[in-house]
Amino acid sequence: MAAIASQQADRSPVERHSAVSEMPDELRADVRMLGELLGRVIAEDGGPDLLADVERLRKAVIAARRREISVDEVASMVAEWPIDRCVQIARAFTCYFHLVNLAEEHFRIRILRSRDTGEATLPESLAQAVSALKHDLRPDELARLIAELEFRPVLTAHPTEARRRAVVTAIQRISVQLAEYNAPDRGAYEREEAHRRLLEEIDLLWRTAQLRHTKLDPLDEVRTAMSAFDETLFRTVPRIYRSLDTALAEGSGTREPQAKAFIRYGSWIGGDRDGNPNVTARVTREAVLIQAEHVLTALENAATRIGRTLTASSLYGTPSKELRDALAGAVDDHPELAAELGKRSPREPHRQWLLFVAARIAATRRRDLDLAYRSPDDLLRDLRLCQASLVATGAARQAYGEIQHLIWQVETFGFHLAELEVRQHSQVHAQALEEIRAGTPSERTEEVLATIRMIAWIQERFGVRACSRYVVSFTRSADDIAAVYELAEHALGPRTPVLDVVPLFESGEDLANSADVLSGMLRLPAVQKRLAANGRRLEVMLGYSDSAKELGPAAATLKLYDAQAELAAWALSNDVRLTLFHGRGGALGRGGGPANRAVLAQAPGSVAGRFKVTEQGEVIFARYGHPAIALRHIEQVTNAVLLASTPSVEARTGEAASRFRLLAERVASASEQAYRSLTEASGFPEWFGLVSPLEEIGSLRLGSRPARRGLGAPRSLDDLRAIPWVFAWAQTRVNLPGWYGLGSGLLAVAGEAGAGQEPGPGLEELRQAYREWPLFASLLDNAEMSLAKTDRQIAARYLALGGRQDFADQVLAEYDLTRKLVLAVTGHSRLLESRRVLSLAVQLRDPYVDALSHLQLRALSALRAEDTLSDEERERLETLLLLSVNGVAAGLQNTG
Structure with missing residues (x-):
């Protein structure tokens, strides 16, 4: 897809003020290189004709965006290709989105690191919060708030990850090589080798099936979630606490920390059985055992790593009596192990002790009850014993450095992880x-x-x-x-x-x-x-x-x-x-x-x-x-x-909520009435099933949980779970759940100023609520984001599939009203005007999501219109449909 990458990279006169021309140089370089490599892979495997067809569709959807051709002309071009060719093209655009998403992630990481210069307080950071709190609260009030602080993220297996695990791991391998390629200290050979490996991994991504062939079971979901713990969470948590401790007072790492472990992870994966008969007591038992295996392995490795480096000699500081007594007890209870550690680390009592602690963690994982810890509290007691001894010898930096990180990790994850x-x-x-x-x-x-x-x-x-x-x-x-x-x-x-x-x-x-x-x-x-x-x-x-x-x-x-x-x-x-x-x-x-x-x-x-x-x-x-x-x-x-x-924040929020209470009630009432007039209308559930890939989404095997309550097609919204409801609307490019009814709600306050339904006298009150009430601002900003991901022209083609023009007209009229009033209230001349980075990302993706939408419409239209399809024809069309669903999800970076 070299041509795609070139279009993303070049700054032609026509595009000088477009989103493409605004792309930062580093991001443009990565997108161009990854696109070129994917183009080489596609041409090598499918031939130059395949790459040429991909390029034809790319140019056509861009021309349609510029109103140079109609969407009907794009649809006619797609209709000329055999289904098998459409499948290959859908694969190409889907892989491209995976690579663009990866390039954007790397760019975001570079931006985060570049901002963290230490010279200024980063907005929305812990340092910024603590600085503000010190001006707003007395010291005792601040200490109480920090002591009571809790953040509890709960991981769930709700089926909204459209990518196969094999695809995710392939992308992760590409990510490693991209980081190697861009590392500033790499020599020419290392850079060339990273480039070769990138091509190799992109080739493998292209050859990897995008769709799951078997349905996930709950334990697959547990194991998938563990990758986030192994790769990220375990190492990130102590960095968060260190950041807070540094913000609270000087000398972090040389004194007892003021920051406590305030994060507690939870999980529904393997525990949520509401509507999921696959989650049983046995599954719950296995889920917690898998979690324990991962966290105990991580704790053992951390204790071993720290213990091996803790070479402080007793020649330069006598350990505490409590530590000496504990080591003597270890000799009595486990003479062979203690003797081995003493031989390997003579006159290094703290090293001996931490390696003994690591051995006990390993025994806990193996269920060796003679040596195992009975609880995380017992482990914490041993770690604090070592910490106190180091402080007593004058080695405060050793006490409150990596050992403190391990203490924080035990306090956060225990022996159960989440x-x-x-x-x-x-x-x-x-x-x-x-x-x-x-x-x-x-x-x-x-x-x-x-x-x-x-x-x-x-x-x-x-x-x-x-x-x-x-x-x-x-x-x-x-x-x-x-x-x-x-x-x-x-x-x-x-x-x-x-x-x-x-x-x-x-x-x-x-x-x-x-x-x-x-x-x-x-x-x-x-x-x-x-x-x-x-x-x-x-x-x-x-x-x-x-x-x-x-x-x-x-x-x-x-x-x-x-x-x-x-x-x-x-x-x-x-x-x-x-x-x-x-x-x-x-x-x-x-x-x-x-x-x-x-x-x-x-x-x-x-x-x-x-x-x-x-x-x-x-x-x-x-x-x-x-x-x-x-x-x-x-x-x-x-x-x-x-x-x-x-x-102070509570007072401002409360005052704004009180002042705009009547406004909120009018918006809520009118928006709900408009929403229910559509979703509760006779025939709406059946129409929704026709205009969207709702039925086919279940074939993506996104998770172990059924997509709906009960069997058969949904007779009402109550039969349908919220995730496929949102997912299916995103695929149609309507995004209805994110905005529908809001326009009617705003109009009830703004009023009308004539036949054109222009905003009336209540507009200024809405603008004031948007400026002063965080909840109202969040509501409109989120709706604006959802509207920006909506494409009216393509949405209209989906809505026409249901044979109910009244429903289609109702949806599009509410879209037009909502878009107009959201812009009027926010004061923006275009959607996402004040959010440049997000606006850029959406604009860059839109044409390529359009390409996948046209491929999906080709399949969906044929499946909805033909009753005489052979099993083979239906299977090929469903494959195209599901590949396009997967690709649109990657392009929008959103499923349910």
């Missing part, structure tokens, strides 16, 4: 109790009881921190919480495990009733017992995906805000330390968007130094695929959590 959370639907519990009381438990009910027994086993093996949270989907009353505690008694009698049952409120009605449900929970003896034991801590989960699918993006956002405000007030009046668990998806239609901005937009009092959120699907690898990006993401979120918890 708390495995269980989730199940409230109706499953209700039915299980009915069956138990009737004496006729079904296989599913037995599985519910087995799950609770498995939680008890995990707690016995790894401690309560490893698994105690039990999330109840569609919680409607306190009875749904009581059911879990009753089931635990049926499962284990008086030996029930420690359970923190978490209500999940998802629908608009449930969000409105959430505080009443919590009041009912406080009357449950089991909940009272837990509150007494845990310092009156209570967790509540808010579901962004299903609420947005039910109400539309604008009404859901505002209803969620109201629920947060009410729950925060309820917690204050009931002396409860409330943690809100935000069930956000990756896509804008499921609560996605910049996480730090979302935190700053929360209701006053709802953060209070604590933030818990789901990290789903492709978001896991986007945020945690590289240490530099992970570090920046965690810093930005933590910065926002700290700032959102201060009285």
Whole structure:
């Protein structure tokens, strides 16, 4: 695809002011080189004619973007190719997007590193937050906020990662070689060898099947998530703590740290059984064992590495009596091991001790009970023993350097890595109790009881921190919480495990009733017992995906805000330390968007130094695929959590929310009415299935979880899960879940100034809300991003497939209205005007996403129109469709 790369790189007069001409030189060079290499690979494998056809389509979609030809002409060209040729072209554009995404990631990493000069405080960093806090809070208030700080990212296996694991690893290998090629200290031979290896790896990416041939099982998903831990999380966490400690006071690394370990990872992977019959008690057990294997291996390697370098001699500092006594105890209990360590490290007591600690961690992993640690607390005790001894000898830098990093890692990950959370639907519990009381438990009910027994086993093996949270989907009353505690008694009698049952409120009605449900929970003896034991801590989960699918993006956002405000007030009046668990998806239609901005937009009092959120699907690898990006993401979120918890920010947010309350209600009401008028109309679910690749998305085998509740085509939105709902709309280039109804909501406030529906007298009030209320600004900015990824011309072609022009006209009219009013309120002359980098990325991708959309439309139209397709023809068309779905997902960098 050398021609594609050339188009990206060259600055012709026509393109001088285009997005292409604005591409930074370093990024342009990488895109050009990777595109040229891919072009060579395609020509070598498929011949020059294949590359020429790819180039024809590339030029055609660019010409259509410039209005030089019509999209109908592009469609006619695509229709002339045999399906097999279309498949090859779809592969080419998909591989190209993988490489462009990689080039952009490397450019982002270079930018992050270039900004970190140490000469100025980086915006949205921990240093910037602490500097602001020192001006806003008294020292004791700052110390209390730091002590209470919590960030809990929860990894989920929701099926939104469209790439095969083999494709992901191929891209990672290309990434390594690209870094080698661009390294400034490489000689000519090393650079040439990296270039050769790049070509080799790109060739392998081209030859790797993009589509999964077998469905993932839950343990595959667990193992996939472990790559983020192995490559990034374990090493990044201590860097975050060190950054905070440095910001808090001088001398970090030579004194006892002021920063505590505030990050706690959770996971639903292998624990979330709501609607996923593949997640069983056995799977949950295996999931936690896989996690333990990875974290214990990482801790063992870290302790061994640090121990081998800790060569401080007793000739220059006598170890503490406590350490000498501990070493003597090791000789008594494990004479052979202690003798070997003493022989290898004479007069190096701290080295001996840390290598002994490493041996004990290894024994813990092997289940050698004679030598193993019983708990992470025992390991921490031994590490702090070594640390204190080093301080006593005057070696403070050794005590508070790498050993402190290891302490932070143990405090963060324990022996279980991430708390495995269980989730199940409230109706499953209700039915299980009915069956138990009737004496006729079904296989599913037995599985519910087995799950609770498995939680008890995990707690016995790894401690309560490893698994105690039990999330109840569609919680409607306190009875749904009581059911879990009753089931635990049926499962284990008086030996029930420690359970923190978490209500999940998802629908608009449930969000409105959430505080009443919590009041009912406080009357449950089991909940009272837990509150007494845990310092009156209570967790509540808010579901962004299903609420947005039910109400539309604008009404859901505002209803969620109201629920947060009410729950925060309820917690204050009931002396409860409330943690809100935000069930956000990756896509804008499921609560996605910049996480730090979302935190700053929360209701006053709802953060209070604590933030818990789901990290789903492709978001896991986007945020945690590289240490530099992970570090920046965690810093930005933590910065926002700290700032959102201060009285001044809470006061400003609360005052703005109060002032624009009536405006918000009018926007929410009108937007919800517009949204429901479409989605609840007779025939809409069937129409949606025709205009989108909804049915075919299930064939991508994205995850172990079924795409819908129940069997057969969806009869209503309730039958459809939020992820395929968002994913399918993204494929149509409509992106409806991210903006639909907002235009009608804004119009209800702005008013009309004539037949053209121009904004009326309420526009200035909307502009004022956008400037002063973070929630409203976030809502419009996210909608603007979603609108920018929408293409009206191509969207219209998809919408026409359903045979309901009334629905198509309704969607496009709302798009036009929303786009016009969002620009009017934000004051922008074009979408994403104030977000140059994102605007550039979208504009660069648009033509090539168009190419894949035309290929997809070719397949989708044939599948929808022909009832007489042979099995072979249908299979080839479905292959093309799924390849294009995969490519569009890569191009938009977004699935569900």
